[in-house]
Each structure stands twice: as C-alpha cells, then as structure tokens.
Amino acid sequence: MSERLAARFAACARANRPALVTFTMAGDPDHETSQAILEALPGAGADVIELGMPFSDPMADGPGIQMAGQRALSGGQTLRRTLAMVRAFRQRDADTPIVLMGYYNPIYVFGVEAFVAAARGAGVDGLIVVDLPPEEDEELCLPALAAGLNFIRLTTPTTDERRLPAVLRNTSGFVYYVSMTGITGAAIKNRAAVGEAVRRIKAHTQLPVAVGFGIKTADDAAVIGKDADGVVVGTALCNAIAQSLDNGLATAGTVAAATALVRDLAAGTRRART
Numbered sequence: 001m002s003e004r005l006a007a008r009f010a011a012c013a014r015a016n017r018p019a020l021v022t023f024t025m026a027g028d029p030d031h032e033t034s035q036a037i038l039e040a041l042p043g044a045g046a047d048v049i050e051l052g053m054p055f056s057d058p059m060a061d062g063p064g065i066q067m068a069g070q071r072a073l074s075g076g077q078t079l080r081r082t083l084a085m086v087r088a089f090r091q092r093d094a095d096t097p098i099v100l101m102g103y104y105n106p107i108y109v110f111g112v113e114a115f116v117a118a119a120r121g122a123g124v125d126g127l128i129v130v131d132l133p134p135e136e137d138e139e140l141c142l143p144a145l146a147a148g149l150n151f152i153r154l155t156t157p158t159t160d161e162r163r164l165p166a167v168l169r170n171t172s173g174f175v176y177y178v179s180m181t182g183i184t185g186a187a188i189k190n191r192a193a194v195g196e197a198v199r200r201i202k203a204h205t206q207l208p209v210a211v212g213f214g215i216k217t218a219d220d221a222a223v224i225g226k227d228a229d230g231v232v233v234g235t236a237l238c239n240a241i242a243q244s245l246d247n248g249l250a251t252a253g254t255v256a257a258a259t260a261l262v263r264d265l266a267a268g269t270r271r272a273r274t
Contacts, residue, residue, distance in 0.1 A: 002125040004097040005150055005173040008047050009208040009229060018225035020045055020269045021210050022262055023101065023234030025052035025068035026085055027077025028241060033250040034072070035085050037241070037258045042096045044259035045266025048210075048230065050128065053082055053102030060130050064235040067242060079106045079115070083122045090123035099152060099173070101128040104140065112140055116147040126150030126173040134166045141170050154178050155201060157193070164204055174208040174230060175201055179215075195227035218268030225272030233265055 012019040022041055027034050041049055054072040058065065086098055100119065107115050107129065119127070127144055134141075134153070141151045150173030157178075159167055168175065179194050198209050211224050212232030221231045237258060244250075244257035 002097070002120075002148055002150060004095065004125045005048065005099075008095075008097050009174060012047055013208075013229065016273050017269050018221070018228050018272055019047040019208070019210065019230035020221070020262070020266050021048040021050060021212070021230045021232040022046040022237055022265075023050040023052060023065075023212075023232065024237055024241075024258070025054055025065065025072050026082040027054055027072030027075055028052075028068040028238070029071045029245055029248065029250050029254065030075045031077060031081060031085075033254055034077075035088060036255050038085060038089055039092060040255055040259050041262055042093055044262035045269075046096070046262055048097045048099065050099045050101045050232065050234065051082065051086065052234075053079055053100055053106055055103045055106055057105075058103060062235055064238045064242065068238040071242075071248060079110050083118050083124070086119075086122040086124055097125040098123065099126040099128055099150070100124055101130070103131050104129050107140060112143050116140075116144050116149060119144075120147045120149055124149060126152050128152045128154070128176060130154060134169060137170050145170060145172065150174075152176055157197065164201070168205050168207075171205070171207065174210050175205060176232065177201060177209055177211045177228070179211050179213045179224075194224060198227045218264045221265050221268030222272045225269050231265075231269060231272075233261075236265075237261055 009019055024037055054069040054077050127149055144151045152173045153167050153171040154176045155167055201209050208229035210230030210232050211228040215224055215231050215233050216236040225231050240257045240261045244254040
C-alpha cells in the first residue's frame with residue numbers, strides 16, 4: 001500500500017494544521033499547461049493532489065468541473081495521457097501524494113487489472129471513484145487495494161450510522177466527507193454541521209477525514225480546517241484556471257492563476273487552528 005498519503009497527513013497533523021487537498025482536471029486547458037499546473041501545485045502549498053480523470057458524463061460535478069473536463073476531452077486528454085502526467089510528475093516529486101478522481105467508465109474500458117497496475121506503476125497513491133458503491137467492491141476497490149492503491153470513499157450528510165460501517169469497510173488513505181447534498185461548487189450553508197459530521201465519522205475510523213464541496217476561499221479553509229484533517233478545493237481552482245483563459249486557450253497567466261489561489265488557501269489552512 002502506498003504510504004505517501006499516511007505520511008503527508010501525519011506531517012500536517014504534527015504541524016497542527018489540516019492538509020490542503022487540491023483538485024485539478026488532467027488535460028485542462030491543454031496537456032502541456034495541465035502538466036505545468038500539476039508540477040507547480042506542491043510549491044504553492046498543496047499537500048495532496050487530486051487529479052481528475054475527464055469523463056463525458058460526470059454525474060456529481062457542478063458546472064466548473066464539468067467545463068474543465070470538457071476542455072480536457074476537447075484537447076485530446078485520455079486516461080493513458082493522465083497516467084503519463086503522473087509518471088512525468090514523479091520524475092521531479094517523489095513525496096506529494098496523487099489521487100486519481102473520477103468515474104468508473106474510463107477505468108472499465110481501460111481494463112481494471114491493466115489500470116490498477118498502470119496506476120501503481122505511474123506513481124498514483126489512491127483512487128476516488130464516485131459512482132461505485134461499497135456493494136461493488138469486487139469490481140475495482142479490492143483489486144486496487146491488492147495492487148497497493150488506497151481506495152478513498154465518499155461519505156455525505158445522508159450517510160447514517162447504519163450505512164457508515166459499510167462505507168468505511170474497505171476505505172483507506174482518508175475518508176472524503178462531502179459537505180452537502182448536491183453537486184460540486186455550491187456554498188456550504190451550515191459550517192457547524194460539517195464539524196459535527198467530521199467528529200461523528202472519526203468516532204468510527206482512525207483514518208483522516210477530509211472535507212470537500214463548497215470550500216472556495218482561505219477563510220473557508222480556515223473554518224472547516226478547525227475540525228477536518230484535510231480541506232479539499234476543486235471548483236474554485238477550476239474556475240481560476242477558466243478565468244485565466246483567452247477563448248478557451250491558456251495564457252501566460254494560467255499557471256500563475258492556479259498557484260496564486262493555492263497559496264492563499266494554504267495560508268488559510270495554516271491559521272485554521274491558531
């Protein structure tokens with residue numbers, strides 16, 4: 001099992017702050033610029049990177065991430081090219097955990113056995129596959145664990161005490177708490193309830209709990225990071241990239257737009273518990 005995730009969350013805990021988990025879509029707005037963004041994220045303050053696997057029918061994603069995926073697919077991004085991005089990243093960075101996040105269809109088409117072997121070989125640390133429930137663990141979760149990949153599960157405000165043990169059973173790396181019902185990109189309406197949910201989940205597991213959906217600013221990161229072991233930011237980063245483009249094409253300011261936001265968010269995590 002890849003140990004990078006455990007080591008990174010432990011290091012952040014020793015520093016008395018939540019980990020900053022940043023999501024970027026592989027291939028957005030083009031392969032070369034996406035690679036540059038990926039390689040710049042750790043220096044800007046990202047502790048863990050979620051790399052999106054673009055898919056044509058993303059059921060849980062809001063408009064910002066959907067558009068990022070469309071730009072990537074239009075530019076010719078494939079799952080093989082996404083794995084190649086991780087291999088290139090690992091030539092320069094052996095420590096920052098990378099989690100691939102997306103949907104099962106591209107992995108199914110690739111072939112599960114071939115995919116988990118290729119992902120592990122490329123330097124991927126874990127998977128988040130949002131449309132595979134625990135009842136389907138034999139489909140991908142168990143092969144991924146056997147290959148040494150963490151399998152990160154999502155829990156939501158509707159995951160009750162009866163359901164939670166099933167969700168956590170084969171989860172590893174960390175638990176991803178979705179802070180609201182609905183799609184990515186909406187605003188968190190009840191921050192106190194998020195803290196209560198994190199504490200409830202942590203009563204059932206020793207794994208770190210990271211909170212995503214609705215975290216957009218350094219202030220959000222500071223507030224949510226009081227209770228969470230990690231804060232996940234995706235839509236805000238995709239939007240920052242989108243706003244830097246010129247007619248959908250990367251500009252000289254695209255990478256800087258991404259890193260500026262990440263630096264600001266990282267500052268928020270550092271004051272979360274002060």
